[in-house]
Amino acid sequence: MIKLKKILLLLLFLVCVNSFAQLLSSNMEKKTLALGEVNHLVIKIDNLGSRTVTAAQKNELLPFHFEEIKDSIGSNFNSYERKIEFAVYEEGTFKIPELEFKVGEKVLKTIPYEIEVINTAHKDDQINDIMSNKEVQLEVTDYWELYKWYLLAALALIALIIAIIMFVKYGRKSKDSPVVTTNQTLKELESLKKKKYIEEGNYRSFYVELIDISRKFITRQYSIPADVLLTDDLISLMKQNNTISQENEKIVEDVFLRGDLVKFAKTFPDQQMMEKDFTEIRDFVKRSSKDIEFENLRKDV
Template identity: 80%
Template sequence: MKKLLFIFCFLICANAFSQILSSSVEKKTIALGEVNHIVITINNLKNEKVSAAPENELLPFHFEEVKDSISQNPDIYYRRIEFAVFEEGKFTIPELEFKVGEKVLKTIPYEIDVINTAQKTDQIKDIMNNKNVKLEATDYWELYKFYILAVIAAIALIISIVMFVKYGRKSKDSPVVATNQTLKELDSLKKKKYVESGNYRSFYVELIDISRNFIAKQYRLPADVLLTDDLIDLMKKNNTISQENERVVEDVFLRGDLVKFAKTFPDQQTMEKDFADIRDFVKRSSKDLEFENLRKDV
Protein backbone atom coordinates (compact mmCIF):
# COMPACT_ATOMS: atom_id res chain seq x y z
CA MET A 1 0.00 0.00 0.00
CA LYS A 2 2.81 2.34 0.85
CA LYS A 3 4.42 1.57 -2.52
CA LEU A 4 1.30 2.48 -4.45
CA LEU A 5 0.97 5.70 -2.46
CA PHE A 6 4.61 6.54 -3.22
CA ILE A 7 4.19 5.94 -6.97
CA PHE A 8 1.00 8.01 -7.03
CA CYS A 9 2.72 10.92 -5.27
CA PHE A 10 5.70 10.66 -7.65
CA LEU A 11 3.48 10.91 -10.71
CA ILE A 12 1.64 13.88 -9.27
CA CYS A 13 4.91 15.66 -8.56
CA ALA A 14 6.31 14.83 -12.01
CA ASN A 15 3.25 16.22 -13.73
CA ALA A 16 3.27 19.25 -11.51
CA PHE A 17 6.82 20.15 -12.43
CA SER A 18 6.99 19.03 -16.14
CA GLN A 19 5.71 20.61 -19.34
CA ILE A 20 2.38 19.39 -20.72
CA LEU A 21 1.65 19.55 -24.47
CA SER A 22 -1.90 19.33 -25.75
CA SER A 23 -3.33 19.69 -29.24
CA SER A 24 -6.75 19.68 -30.87
CA VAL A 25 -8.23 19.89 -34.36
CA GLU A 26 -11.58 21.59 -34.88
CA LYS A 27 -12.91 19.23 -37.60
CA LYS A 28 -11.82 15.83 -38.83
CA THR A 29 -13.96 16.14 -42.00
CA ILE A 30 -13.91 19.30 -44.07
CA ALA A 31 -15.04 20.46 -47.52
CA LEU A 32 -12.68 21.45 -50.30
CA GLY A 33 -11.21 24.84 -49.46
CA GLU A 34 -12.96 25.02 -46.09
CA VAL A 35 -10.87 26.63 -43.34
CA ASN A 36 -10.08 24.39 -40.38
CA HIS A 37 -7.70 24.95 -37.48
CA ILE A 38 -5.37 23.12 -35.13
CA VAL A 39 -4.40 24.43 -31.68
CA ILE A 40 -1.21 23.47 -29.81
CA THR A 41 -0.70 24.42 -26.17
CA ILE A 42 2.29 23.80 -23.92
CA ASN A 43 1.81 24.52 -20.21
CA ASN A 44 4.21 24.84 -17.30
CA LEU A 45 7.09 26.26 -19.35
CA LYS A 46 8.89 27.89 -16.42
CA ASN A 47 10.57 30.35 -18.74
CA GLU A 48 11.90 27.59 -20.99
CA LYS A 49 12.39 28.50 -24.64
CA VAL A 50 10.16 26.74 -27.19
CA SER A 51 11.62 25.90 -30.60
CA ALA A 52 9.47 24.73 -33.52
CA ALA A 53 9.04 25.16 -37.26
CA PRO A 54 8.64 28.83 -38.24
CA GLU A 55 5.31 30.43 -39.05
CA ASN A 56 3.42 29.00 -42.05
CA GLU A 57 5.86 26.07 -42.28
CA LEU A 58 4.64 23.69 -39.57
CA LEU A 59 2.08 21.68 -41.54
CA PRO A 60 2.95 19.33 -44.45
CA PHE A 61 2.58 20.02 -48.15
CA HIS A 62 -1.15 19.51 -48.83
CA PHE A 63 -2.24 21.76 -45.97
CA GLU A 64 -2.43 25.38 -47.17
CA GLU A 65 -1.78 27.51 -44.10
CA VAL A 66 -4.06 30.56 -44.04
CA LYS A 67 -2.96 32.04 -40.72
CA ASP A 68 -0.35 31.01 -38.16
CA SER A 69 -0.45 32.88 -34.85
CA ILE A 70 1.91 32.26 -31.94
CA SER A 71 1.78 33.67 -28.42
CA GLN A 72 3.95 32.81 -25.44
CA ASN A 73 4.41 33.92 -21.85
CA PRO A 74 6.71 32.51 -19.14
CA ASP A 75 4.37 29.56 -18.46
CA ILE A 76 2.28 28.95 -21.61
CA TYR A 77 3.04 28.50 -25.33
CA TYR A 78 -0.04 28.84 -27.55
CA ARG A 79 -0.16 28.33 -31.32
CA ARG A 80 -3.24 28.38 -33.55
CA ILE A 81 -2.94 27.48 -37.24
CA GLU A 82 -5.78 27.99 -39.71
CA PHE A 83 -5.51 25.84 -42.83
CA ALA A 84 -7.40 24.61 -45.89
CA VAL A 85 -7.00 21.67 -48.28
CA PHE A 86 -7.79 21.95 -51.99
CA GLU A 87 -7.69 18.27 -52.96
CA GLU A 88 -10.13 15.47 -52.19
CA GLY A 89 -8.96 12.53 -50.08
CA LYS A 90 -7.58 11.62 -46.70
CA PHE A 91 -4.59 13.60 -45.46
CA THR A 92 -2.60 13.17 -42.27
CA ILE A 93 -1.20 15.82 -39.99
CA PRO A 94 1.80 13.95 -38.62
CA GLU A 95 3.36 14.29 -35.21
CA LEU A 96 4.50 17.87 -34.78
CA GLU A 97 7.68 18.38 -32.76
CA PHE A 98 8.26 21.15 -30.23
CA LYS A 99 11.52 21.44 -28.34
CA VAL A 100 11.25 22.87 -24.82
CA GLY A 101 14.74 23.47 -23.50
CA GLU A 102 16.43 20.12 -24.13
CA LYS A 103 13.19 18.16 -24.15
CA VAL A 104 11.28 17.25 -27.34
CA LEU A 105 7.48 17.10 -27.18
CA LYS A 106 5.24 15.73 -29.93
CA THR A 107 1.58 16.08 -30.81
CA ILE A 108 -0.57 13.13 -31.78
CA PRO A 109 -1.23 12.64 -35.54
CA TYR A 110 -4.59 13.61 -37.02
CA GLU A 111 -6.30 12.27 -40.13
CA ILE A 112 -8.34 14.81 -42.08
CA ASP A 113 -10.99 13.70 -44.58
CA VAL A 114 -11.49 16.24 -47.39
CA ILE A 115 -14.67 15.94 -49.46
CA ASN A 116 -16.16 17.77 -52.43
CA THR A 117 -19.56 19.05 -51.39
CA ALA A 118 -20.48 20.45 -54.82
CA GLN A 119 -23.12 18.53 -56.80
CA LYS A 120 -23.53 18.38 -60.57
CA THR A 121 -27.11 19.62 -60.22
CA ASP A 122 -26.05 22.74 -58.33
CA GLN A 123 -26.76 25.94 -60.22
CA ILE A 124 -24.19 28.65 -60.16
CA LYS A 125 -25.75 32.07 -59.86
CA ASP A 126 -24.07 35.39 -60.32
CA ILE A 127 -24.13 37.66 -57.35
CA MET A 128 -25.15 40.54 -59.65
CA ASN A 129 -26.58 40.77 -63.13
CA ASN A 130 -24.23 41.85 -65.88
CA LYS A 131 -24.36 45.53 -66.71
CA ASN A 132 -23.84 47.22 -70.04
CA VAL A 133 -21.18 49.88 -69.68
CA LYS A 134 -21.04 52.66 -72.24
CA LEU A 135 -17.47 53.34 -73.29
CA GLU A 136 -16.27 56.83 -74.13
CA ALA A 137 -13.64 57.71 -76.73
CA THR A 138 -11.01 57.95 -74.00
CA ASP A 139 -11.87 54.42 -72.87
CA TYR A 140 -11.38 53.06 -76.39
CA TRP A 141 -8.10 54.96 -76.59
CA GLU A 142 -6.84 53.37 -73.38
CA LEU A 143 -7.86 49.92 -74.64
CA TYR A 144 -6.37 50.15 -78.12
CA LYS A 145 -3.79 52.95 -77.95
CA PHE A 146 -0.78 50.62 -78.28
CA TYR A 147 -2.26 48.97 -81.39
CA ILE A 148 -3.12 52.37 -82.89
CA LEU A 149 0.36 53.75 -82.18
CA ALA A 150 1.95 50.63 -83.67
CA VAL A 151 -0.10 51.03 -86.87
CA ILE A 152 0.75 54.74 -87.11
CA ALA A 153 4.44 53.97 -86.58
CA ALA A 154 4.35 51.29 -89.29
CA ILE A 155 2.64 53.65 -91.76
CA ALA A 156 5.11 56.43 -90.95
CA LEU A 157 8.01 54.05 -91.48
CA ILE A 158 6.67 52.92 -94.85
CA ILE A 159 6.12 56.54 -95.97
CA SER A 160 9.63 57.47 -94.80
CA ILE A 161 11.17 54.59 -96.75
CA VAL A 162 9.23 55.51 -99.90
CA MET A 163 10.15 59.20 -99.60
CA PHE A 164 13.77 58.34 -98.96
CA VAL A 165 13.96 56.00 -101.93
CA LYS A 166 12.14 58.43 -104.22
CA TYR A 167 13.47 61.81 -103.10
CA GLY A 168 15.93 61.46 -100.27
CA ARG A 169 18.82 59.70 -101.94
CA LYS A 170 20.53 62.42 -103.91
CA SER A 171 23.12 60.68 -105.98
CA LYS A 172 26.65 61.94 -105.78
CA ASP A 173 26.69 62.31 -109.56
CA SER A 174 23.34 64.16 -109.76
CA PRO A 175 23.37 67.34 -111.93
CA VAL A 176 23.46 69.74 -109.00
CA VAL A 177 26.18 67.86 -107.14
CA ALA A 178 28.28 67.39 -110.28
CA THR A 179 28.01 71.09 -111.15
CA ASN A 180 28.95 72.28 -107.65
CA GLN A 181 31.83 69.84 -107.42
CA THR A 182 33.23 70.92 -110.78
CA LEU A 183 32.97 74.60 -109.89
CA LYS A 184 34.98 73.91 -106.74
CA GLU A 185 37.62 72.09 -108.78
CA LEU A 186 37.83 75.07 -111.18
CA ASP A 187 38.27 77.44 -108.22
CA SER A 188 41.09 75.25 -106.94
CA LEU A 189 42.71 75.35 -110.38
CA LYS A 190 42.51 79.14 -110.47
CA LYS A 191 44.21 79.39 -107.07
CA LYS A 192 47.26 77.59 -108.47
CA LYS A 193 47.90 80.74 -110.60
CA TYR A 194 49.06 78.83 -113.66
CA VAL A 195 47.74 81.67 -115.85
CA GLU A 196 49.68 84.35 -114.01
CA SER A 197 52.88 82.33 -114.01
CA GLY A 198 52.57 81.39 -117.68
CA ASN A 199 52.43 77.64 -116.94
CA TYR A 200 50.02 77.06 -119.81
CA ARG A 201 50.71 73.35 -120.21
CA SER A 202 49.75 72.46 -116.59
CA PHE A 203 46.80 74.82 -116.87
CA TYR A 204 45.29 73.14 -119.95
CA VAL A 205 46.06 69.61 -118.74
CA GLU A 206 44.12 70.15 -115.53
CA LEU A 207 41.38 72.25 -117.17
CA ILE A 208 40.64 69.56 -119.75
CA ASP A 209 40.79 66.75 -117.16
CA ILE A 210 38.24 68.59 -115.02
CA SER A 211 36.05 69.19 -118.07
CA ARG A 212 36.21 65.57 -119.25
CA ASN A 213 35.22 64.24 -115.81
CA PHE A 214 32.36 66.72 -115.68
CA ILE A 215 31.01 65.72 -119.13
CA ALA A 216 31.21 62.05 -118.14
CA LYS A 217 29.18 62.62 -114.96
CA GLN A 218 26.74 65.26 -116.22
CA TYR A 219 25.97 63.98 -119.72
CA ARG A 220 26.78 60.27 -119.32
CA LEU A 221 29.26 60.43 -122.19
CA PRO A 222 32.62 58.56 -122.08
CA ALA A 223 34.57 61.81 -122.23
CA ASP A 224 37.22 60.48 -119.87
CA VAL A 225 38.30 57.73 -122.29
CA LEU A 226 37.62 59.15 -125.80
CA LEU A 227 40.10 61.12 -127.87
CA THR A 228 39.17 64.75 -128.48
CA ASP A 229 38.06 64.23 -132.10
CA ASP A 230 35.95 61.20 -131.16
CA LEU A 231 34.37 63.07 -128.27
CA ILE A 232 33.48 66.08 -130.42
CA ASP A 233 31.96 63.78 -133.04
CA LEU A 234 29.92 61.94 -130.36
CA MET A 235 28.63 65.20 -128.87
CA LYS A 236 27.38 66.38 -132.25
CA LYS A 237 25.62 63.08 -132.93
CA ASN A 238 24.19 62.77 -129.44
CA ASN A 239 22.55 66.22 -129.42
CA THR A 240 22.54 66.25 -125.61
CA ILE A 241 24.86 69.24 -125.33
CA SER A 242 23.71 72.53 -126.83
CA GLN A 243 25.55 73.92 -129.86
CA GLU A 244 26.89 76.82 -127.79
CA ASN A 245 28.38 74.46 -125.25
CA GLU A 246 29.66 72.17 -127.99
CA ARG A 247 31.61 75.05 -129.49
CA VAL A 248 33.18 75.90 -126.14
CA VAL A 249 34.23 72.30 -125.54
CA GLU A 250 35.53 71.90 -129.09
CA ASP A 251 37.59 75.14 -129.03
CA VAL A 252 39.12 74.59 -125.58
CA PHE A 253 39.81 70.87 -126.07
CA LEU A 254 41.46 71.34 -129.48
CA ARG A 255 43.58 74.19 -128.13
CA GLY A 256 44.51 72.10 -125.11
CA ASP A 257 45.73 69.27 -127.35
CA LEU A 258 47.90 71.72 -129.30
CA VAL A 259 49.35 73.11 -126.07
CA LYS A 260 50.12 69.62 -124.71
CA PHE A 261 52.08 68.77 -127.84
CA ALA A 262 53.79 72.20 -127.86
CA LYS A 263 52.23 73.22 -131.16
CA THR A 264 50.83 76.46 -129.80
CA PHE A 265 51.64 78.86 -126.99
CA PRO A 266 48.54 80.72 -125.76
CA ASP A 267 48.81 84.07 -124.04
CA GLN A 268 47.30 85.00 -120.69
CA GLN A 269 44.17 86.54 -122.22
CA THR A 270 43.38 83.36 -124.15
CA MET A 271 43.88 81.22 -121.08
CA GLU A 272 41.61 83.42 -119.00
CA LYS A 273 38.93 83.33 -121.70
CA ASP A 274 39.09 79.53 -121.98
CA PHE A 275 38.76 79.24 -118.20
CA ALA A 276 35.74 81.57 -118.15
CA ASP A 277 34.13 79.74 -121.09
CA ILE A 278 34.47 76.34 -119.39
CA ARG A 279 33.11 77.77 -116.14
CA ASP A 280 30.07 79.20 -117.95
CA PHE A 281 29.61 75.90 -119.77
CA VAL A 282 29.47 74.07 -116.43
CA LYS A 283 26.88 76.51 -115.12
CA ARG A 284 24.76 76.26 -118.30
CA SER A 285 24.80 72.46 -118.33
CA SER A 286 21.60 72.23 -116.28
CA LYS A 287 19.69 73.89 -119.15
CA ASP A 288 20.96 71.19 -121.52
CA LEU A 289 19.63 68.52 -119.16
CA GLU A 290 16.26 70.27 -118.77
CA PHE A 291 15.88 70.43 -122.53
CA GLU A 292 16.87 66.76 -122.87
CA ASN A 293 14.26 65.73 -120.27
CA LEU A 294 11.57 67.72 -122.08
CA ARG A 295 12.53 66.08 -125.34
CA LYS A 296 12.28 62.62 -123.76
CA ASP A 297 8.83 63.44 -122.36
CA VAL A 298 7.62 64.51 -125.78
Protein backbone atom coordinates in the same frame (compact mmCIF):
# COMPACT_ATOMS: atom_id res chain seq x y z
CA MET B 1 -1.17 -1.06 5.36
CA ILE B 2 2.40 -1.04 4.02
CA LYS B 3 1.11 -1.94 0.61
CA LEU B 4 -1.30 0.99 0.69
CA LYS B 5 1.51 3.35 1.63
CA LYS B 6 3.55 2.16 -1.34
CA ILE B 7 0.66 2.80 -3.67
CA LEU B 8 0.16 6.30 -2.25
CA LEU B 9 3.88 7.05 -2.60
CA LEU B 10 3.82 5.88 -6.22
CA LEU B 11 0.82 8.03 -7.04
CA LEU B 12 2.46 10.97 -5.32
CA PHE B 13 5.61 10.43 -7.40
CA LEU B 14 3.66 10.29 -10.64
CA VAL B 15 1.81 13.47 -9.74
CA CYS B 16 5.09 15.22 -9.01
CA VAL B 17 6.62 14.05 -12.28
CA ASN B 18 3.59 15.20 -14.27
CA SER B 19 3.63 18.48 -12.45
CA PHE B 20 7.14 19.27 -13.71
CA ALA B 21 7.01 17.54 -17.16
CA GLN B 22 6.14 19.48 -20.32
CA LEU B 23 2.84 18.48 -21.87
CA LEU B 24 2.38 18.94 -25.66
CA SER B 25 -1.08 18.76 -27.22
CA SER B 26 -2.34 19.48 -30.74
CA ASN B 27 -5.79 19.82 -32.21
CA MET B 28 -6.89 19.83 -35.89
CA GLU B 29 -10.30 21.43 -36.49
CA LYS B 30 -11.27 19.45 -39.65
CA LYS B 31 -10.00 16.28 -41.29
CA THR B 32 -11.93 16.84 -44.55
CA LEU B 33 -11.76 20.12 -46.44
CA ALA B 34 -13.17 21.65 -49.59
CA LEU B 35 -10.74 23.22 -52.04
CA GLY B 36 -9.50 26.50 -50.56
CA GLU B 37 -11.43 26.05 -47.30
CA VAL B 38 -9.65 27.42 -44.22
CA ASN B 39 -8.66 24.96 -41.48
CA HIS B 40 -7.10 25.50 -38.03
CA LEU B 41 -4.29 23.70 -36.24
CA VAL B 42 -3.58 24.56 -32.58
CA ILE B 43 -0.46 23.35 -30.75
CA LYS B 44 -0.01 23.90 -26.99
CA ILE B 45 2.86 23.16 -24.60
CA ASP B 46 2.32 23.48 -20.84
CA ASN B 47 4.61 23.37 -17.81
CA LEU B 48 7.45 25.21 -19.54
CA GLY B 49 8.99 26.55 -16.39
CA SER B 50 10.69 29.43 -18.24
CA ARG B 51 12.22 27.06 -20.80
CA THR B 52 12.67 28.32 -24.36
CA VAL B 53 10.64 26.74 -27.18
CA THR B 54 12.37 26.37 -30.55
CA ALA B 55 10.43 25.42 -33.70
CA ALA B 56 10.16 26.20 -37.41
CA GLN B 57 9.79 29.86 -38.28
CA LYS B 58 6.45 31.50 -38.95
CA ASN B 59 4.67 30.32 -42.13
CA GLU B 60 7.22 27.51 -42.53
CA LEU B 61 5.86 24.87 -40.17
CA LEU B 62 3.57 22.95 -42.56
CA PRO B 63 4.59 20.97 -45.68
CA PHE B 64 4.57 22.29 -49.26
CA HIS B 65 0.92 21.71 -50.25
CA PHE B 66 -0.43 23.57 -47.22
CA GLU B 67 -0.85 27.31 -47.87
CA GLU B 68 -0.40 29.03 -44.51
CA ILE B 69 -2.68 32.05 -44.16
CA LYS B 70 -1.92 33.04 -40.59
CA ASP B 71 0.65 31.78 -38.09
CA SER B 72 0.42 33.32 -34.61
CA ILE B 73 2.53 32.42 -31.56
CA GLY B 74 1.70 33.21 -27.95
CA SER B 75 3.87 32.34 -24.96
CA ASN B 76 4.40 33.19 -21.32
CA PHE B 77 6.33 31.89 -18.32
CA ASN B 78 4.66 28.48 -18.30
CA SER B 79 2.93 27.90 -21.64
CA TYR B 80 3.37 28.12 -25.41
CA GLU B 81 0.55 28.22 -27.97
CA ARG B 82 0.77 28.30 -31.77
CA LYS B 83 -2.33 28.79 -33.95
CA ILE B 84 -2.08 28.19 -37.69
CA GLU B 85 -4.73 28.93 -40.33
CA PHE B 86 -4.16 27.18 -43.64
CA ALA B 87 -5.85 26.05 -46.85
CA VAL B 88 -5.12 23.49 -49.59
CA TYR B 89 -5.79 24.24 -53.26
CA GLU B 90 -5.36 20.74 -54.72
CA GLU B 91 -7.58 17.69 -54.51
CA GLY B 92 -6.26 14.60 -52.77
CA THR B 93 -5.09 13.25 -49.45
CA PHE B 94 -2.28 15.13 -47.75
CA LYS B 95 -0.31 14.36 -44.60
CA ILE B 96 1.04 16.60 -41.90
CA PRO B 97 3.94 14.68 -40.34
CA GLU B 98 5.08 14.84 -36.74
CA LEU B 99 6.03 18.43 -35.98
CA GLU B 100 9.03 18.92 -33.69
CA PHE B 101 9.23 21.44 -30.89
CA LYS B 102 12.41 21.69 -28.82
CA VAL B 103 11.87 22.67 -25.17
CA GLY B 104 15.21 23.34 -23.59
CA GLU B 105 17.19 20.21 -24.54
CA LYS B 106 14.12 18.03 -24.95
CA VAL B 107 12.36 17.42 -28.30
CA LEU B 108 8.58 17.03 -28.29
CA LYS B 109 6.56 15.88 -31.32
CA THR B 110 2.93 16.26 -32.33
CA ILE B 111 0.88 13.39 -33.66
CA PRO B 112 0.68 13.14 -37.51
CA TYR B 113 -2.52 14.18 -39.31
CA GLU B 114 -4.08 13.14 -42.60
CA ILE B 115 -6.38 15.54 -44.44
CA GLU B 116 -8.63 14.82 -47.40
CA VAL B 117 -9.28 17.70 -49.80
CA ILE B 118 -12.29 17.45 -52.11
CA ASN B 119 -13.76 19.55 -54.91
CA THR B 120 -17.30 20.40 -53.99
CA ALA B 121 -18.16 22.01 -57.35
CA HIS B 122 -19.98 20.02 -60.07
CA LYS B 123 -20.22 20.46 -63.82
CA ASP B 124 -23.98 20.92 -63.75
CA ASP B 125 -23.97 23.57 -61.03
CA GLN B 126 -25.76 26.69 -62.23
CA ILE B 127 -23.90 29.94 -61.75
CA ASN B 128 -26.14 32.92 -61.17
CA ASP B 129 -25.06 36.47 -61.78
CA ILE B 130 -25.14 38.71 -58.77
CA MET B 131 -26.82 41.42 -60.88
CA SER B 132 -28.73 41.26 -64.13
CA ASN B 133 -27.09 42.79 -67.16
CA LYS B 134 -27.83 46.44 -67.70
CA GLU B 135 -27.72 48.33 -70.99
CA VAL B 136 -25.71 51.55 -70.93
CA GLN B 137 -26.10 54.26 -73.59
CA LEU B 138 -22.71 55.55 -74.73
CA GLU B 139 -22.24 59.12 -75.91
CA VAL B 140 -19.70 60.52 -78.38
CA THR B 141 -17.34 61.47 -75.58
CA ASP B 142 -17.47 57.90 -74.25
CA TYR B 143 -16.52 56.47 -77.64
CA TRP B 144 -13.72 59.04 -77.87
CA GLU B 145 -12.30 57.95 -74.51
CA LEU B 146 -12.50 54.31 -75.57
CA TYR B 147 -10.88 54.62 -79.01
CA LYS B 148 -8.93 57.90 -79.01
CA TRP B 149 -5.51 56.25 -78.74
CA TYR B 150 -6.26 53.90 -81.64
CA LEU B 151 -7.43 56.86 -83.75
CA LEU B 152 -4.41 58.98 -82.88
CA ALA B 153 -2.06 56.09 -83.66
CA ALA B 154 -3.76 55.58 -87.05
CA LEU B 155 -3.45 59.31 -87.87
CA ALA B 156 0.21 59.31 -86.85
CA LEU B 157 0.87 56.30 -89.09
CA ILE B 158 -0.86 57.97 -92.05
CA ALA B 159 1.16 61.16 -91.49
CA LEU B 160 4.39 59.16 -91.36
CA ILE B 161 3.57 57.38 -94.63
CA ILE B 162 2.77 60.72 -96.33
CA ALA B 163 6.03 62.21 -95.03
CA ILE B 164 8.05 59.28 -96.39
CA ILE B 165 6.35 59.53 -99.79
CA MET B 166 6.98 63.29 -99.94
CA PHE B 167 10.60 62.84 -98.98
CA VAL B 168 11.19 60.12 -101.57
CA LYS B 169 9.34 62.04 -104.28
CA TYR B 170 10.56 65.57 -103.66
CA GLY B 171 13.34 65.61 -101.09
CA ARG B 172 15.71 63.33 -102.97
CA LYS B 173 14.86 64.96 -106.27
CA SER B 174 15.63 68.43 -104.94
CA LYS B 175 18.92 67.24 -103.50
CA ASP B 176 19.97 65.75 -106.85
CA SER B 177 18.40 68.51 -108.98
CA PRO B 178 20.45 70.07 -111.85
CA VAL B 179 20.68 73.42 -110.04
CA VAL B 180 22.10 71.83 -106.87
CA THR B 181 24.63 69.79 -108.86
CA THR B 182 25.64 72.89 -110.85
CA ASN B 183 26.15 75.03 -107.75
CA GLN B 184 28.15 72.29 -106.01
CA THR B 185 30.46 71.91 -109.02
CA LEU B 186 30.96 75.68 -109.33
CA LYS B 187 32.08 75.72 -105.68
CA GLU B 188 34.57 72.93 -106.40
CA LEU B 189 35.93 74.90 -109.38
CA GLU B 190 36.34 78.00 -107.21
CA SER B 191 38.28 75.93 -104.68
CA LEU B 192 40.54 74.72 -107.51
CA LYS B 193 41.08 78.33 -108.65
CA LYS B 194 42.19 79.35 -105.17
CA LYS B 195 44.99 76.76 -105.21
CA LYS B 196 46.81 79.02 -107.75
CA TYR B 197 48.02 76.13 -109.91
CA ILE B 198 47.63 78.38 -112.98
CA GLU B 199 49.71 81.22 -111.53
CA GLU B 200 52.42 78.81 -110.38
CA GLY B 201 52.48 76.94 -113.70
CA ASN B 202 51.58 73.61 -112.02
CA TYR B 203 49.70 72.41 -115.09
CA ARG B 204 49.79 68.70 -114.19
CA SER B 205 47.98 69.13 -110.84
CA PHE B 206 45.63 71.66 -112.44
CA TYR B 207 44.44 69.36 -115.24
CA VAL B 208 44.21 66.29 -112.96
CA GLU B 209 41.82 68.08 -110.59
CA LEU B 210 39.95 69.95 -113.35
CA ILE B 211 39.15 66.74 -115.23
CA ASP B 212 38.28 64.88 -112.01
CA ILE B 213 35.75 67.60 -111.10
CA SER B 214 34.36 67.53 -114.65
CA ARG B 215 33.97 63.73 -114.69
CA LYS B 216 32.04 63.73 -111.42
CA PHE B 217 29.84 66.55 -112.69
CA ILE B 218 28.99 64.77 -115.96
CA THR B 219 28.20 61.58 -114.02
CA ARG B 220 25.76 63.35 -111.67
CA GLN B 221 24.23 65.83 -114.11
CA TYR B 222 23.84 63.68 -117.22
CA SER B 223 23.81 60.15 -115.73
CA ILE B 224 26.75 59.23 -117.97
CA PRO B 225 29.42 57.04 -116.26
CA ALA B 226 32.19 59.55 -116.96
CA ASP B 227 33.96 58.63 -113.73
CA VAL B 228 34.81 55.12 -115.01
CA LEU B 229 35.15 55.55 -118.80
CA LEU B 230 38.35 56.27 -120.68
CA THR B 231 38.43 59.60 -122.49
CA ASP B 232 37.89 58.12 -125.98
CA ASP B 233 35.01 55.95 -124.77
CA LEU B 234 33.43 58.91 -122.97
CA ILE B 235 33.62 61.14 -126.07
CA SER B 236 32.09 58.39 -128.20
CA LEU B 237 29.26 57.82 -125.72
CA MET B 238 28.47 61.55 -125.46
CA LYS B 239 28.12 61.80 -129.22
CA GLN B 240 25.86 58.75 -129.36
CA ASN B 241 23.78 59.86 -126.39
CA ASN B 242 23.02 63.38 -127.66
CA THR B 243 22.25 64.52 -124.12
CA ILE B 244 25.02 67.12 -124.07
CA SER B 245 24.86 69.90 -126.65
CA GLN B 246 27.47 69.93 -129.43
CA GLU B 247 29.03 73.11 -128.05
CA ASN B 248 29.50 71.53 -124.64
CA GLU B 249 30.66 68.22 -126.16
CA LYS B 250 33.42 70.10 -128.05
CA ILE B 251 34.64 71.77 -124.85
CA VAL B 252 34.71 68.48 -122.90
CA GLU B 253 36.49 66.72 -125.77
CA ASP B 254 39.20 69.39 -126.17
CA VAL B 255 39.90 69.78 -122.42
CA PHE B 256 39.90 66.03 -121.69
CA LEU B 257 42.22 65.20 -124.62
CA ARG B 258 44.59 67.99 -123.58
CA GLY B 259 44.50 66.72 -120.00
CA ASP B 260 45.55 63.24 -121.19
CA LEU B 261 48.47 64.75 -123.13
CA VAL B 262 49.55 66.71 -120.04
CA LYS B 263 49.29 63.58 -117.93
CA PHE B 264 51.73 61.71 -120.16
CA ALA B 265 53.98 64.77 -120.59
CA LYS B 266 53.26 65.12 -124.31
CA THR B 267 52.22 68.76 -124.09
CA PHE B 268 53.05 71.70 -121.82
CA PRO B 269 50.24 74.27 -121.78
CA ASP B 270 50.95 77.84 -120.76
CA GLN B 271 49.06 80.00 -118.29
CA GLN B 272 46.79 81.47 -120.99
CA MET B 273 45.69 77.98 -122.16
CA MET B 274 44.96 76.85 -118.60
CA GLU B 275 42.90 80.00 -117.98
CA LYS B 276 40.94 79.33 -121.19
CA ASP B 277 40.22 75.66 -120.30
CA PHE B 278 39.12 76.61 -116.78
CA THR B 279 36.75 79.31 -118.10
CA GLU B 280 35.24 77.00 -120.73
CA ILE B 281 34.62 74.18 -118.23
CA ARG B 282 33.02 76.65 -115.83
CA ASP B 283 30.78 78.01 -118.61
CA PHE B 284 29.90 74.43 -119.61
CA VAL B 285 28.78 73.71 -116.07
CA LYS B 286 26.66 76.88 -116.00
CA ARG B 287 25.02 76.03 -119.36
CA SER B 288 24.37 72.39 -118.44
CA SER B 289 20.89 73.11 -117.06
CA LYS B 290 19.81 74.07 -120.59
CA ASP B 291 20.94 70.65 -121.83
CA ILE B 292 18.82 69.02 -119.12
CA GLU B 293 15.78 71.15 -119.98
CA PHE B 294 16.10 70.30 -123.67
CA GLU B 295 16.48 66.60 -122.88
CA ASN B 296 13.33 66.67 -120.69
CA LEU B 297 11.36 68.36 -123.47
CA ARG B 298 12.56 65.77 -125.95
CA LYS B 299 11.44 62.96 -123.63
CA ASP B 300 8.01 64.56 -123.21
CA VAL B 301 7.55 64.80 -126.98
